[in-house]
Amino acid sequence: MSKRGGSGSEPGRSFRVVWLAEVDSTNRYVLDAAHSGEREGLVVVADHQSAGRGRLGRTWEAASGSSLLLSVLLRPRRAVDELHLCTAAVALAMADAVRDVAGFTPALKWPNDLLAGGHKLAGVLAEADLGASGVVRSVVVGVGINVSEQAIPPELTSTATACNVVAGRSIDRRSLFDAFLLRLDEHLDTADPVLLADYRARLATIGARVRVERSAGPLEGVAVDIDELGALLLETETGDTVTISAGDVVHLRPV
Ligand code: BTN
Numbered sequence: 001m002s003k004r005g006g007s008g009s010e011p012g013r014s015f016r017v018v019w020l021a022e023v024d025s026t027n028r029y030v031l032d033a034a035h036s037g038e039r040e041g042l043v044v045v046a047d048h049q050s051a052g053r054g055r056l057g058r059t060w061e062a063a064s065g066s067s068l069l070l071s072v073l074l075r076p077r078r079a080v081d082e083l084h085l086c087t088a089a090v091a092l093a094m095a096d097a098v099r100d101v102a103g104f105t106p107a108l109k110w111p112n113d114l115l116a117g118g119h120k121l122a123g124v125l126a127e128a129d130l131g132a133s134g135v136v137r138s139v140v141v142g143v144g145i146n147v148s149e150q151a152i153p154p155e156l157t158s159t160a161t162a163c164n165v166v167a168g169r170s171i172d173r174r175s176l177f178d179a180f181l182l183r184l185d186e187h188l189d190t191a192d193p194v195l196l197a198d199y200r201a202r203l204a205t206i207g208a209r210v211r212v213e214r215s216a217g218p219l220e221g222v223a224v225d226i227d228e229l230g231a232l233l234l235e236t237e238t239g240d241t242v243t244i245s246a247g248d249v250v251h252l253r254p255v
Contacts, residue, residue, distance in 0.1 A: 015043050020044065023044070048064035078136055083139055149165050231243045
């Protein structure tokens with residue numbers, strides 16, 4: 001695979017896969033490899049993580065062999081405020097892989113969750129290594145997707161789902177992974193405006209009444225769009241439009 005990267009990646013990207021039985025966190029593993037000078041394209045997959053990381057400092061837990069847990073090392077020629085395009089490419093690639101292998105198409109919830117029937121199917125966590133002047137040295141994008149229902153911790157059964165539940169049959173992790181890499185290669189080579197349009201089109205958050213859990217407190221409104229930087233534009237009851245760069249979104253109902 002050696003196409004010129006539309007999303008700012010080095011030309012000549014090729015994926016090198018390391019599949020581990022167990023690791024603390026695939027994101028941690030790949031970040032360490034990036035610090036040691038590893039090239040773009042390392043992909044680490046684990047059957048089990050003992051200290052999986054979620055967004056906003058949370059943990060990510062799943063029974064061994066029940067999920068596809070992976071991290072990809074990218075070295076995009078991008079400014080830090082363009083990194084949302086890398087996470088969008090990964091989320092879109094996984095959504096496409098699910099469509100290809102499991103036969104249903106997950107929607108996206110801002111910023112990068114995959115949803116099926118309104119329930120969480122997968123989460124995406126990007127962690128960047130920035131140089132002194134804010135230059136992006138590398139970004140590690142991790143995905144955890146519930147392949148079978150054993151992936152779902154008991155406290156999340158009412159809000160999460162798994163590929164086999166939605167598809168009505170068991171889904172092979174290796175097939176899903178192979179499809180993901182093919183789709184990722186395509187999305188990383190997609191021109192930015194097209195990638196952003198694809199992401200926007202699949203974002204179920206747009207048009208929904210939502211509650212945003214922010215460090216500054218919750219805020220409700222209608223999610224009207226995303227901006228060029230991937231931030232969510234929320235129209236509140238007072239008619240103001242608030243730009244949300246980070247936070248957790250709860251879909252209340254479609255408008
Ligand atoms: C979220 O909070 O929704 C994001 C979860 C991301 C979990 C994945 S599992 C593989 C990779 N390694 C980690 O430690 N986290 C990500």
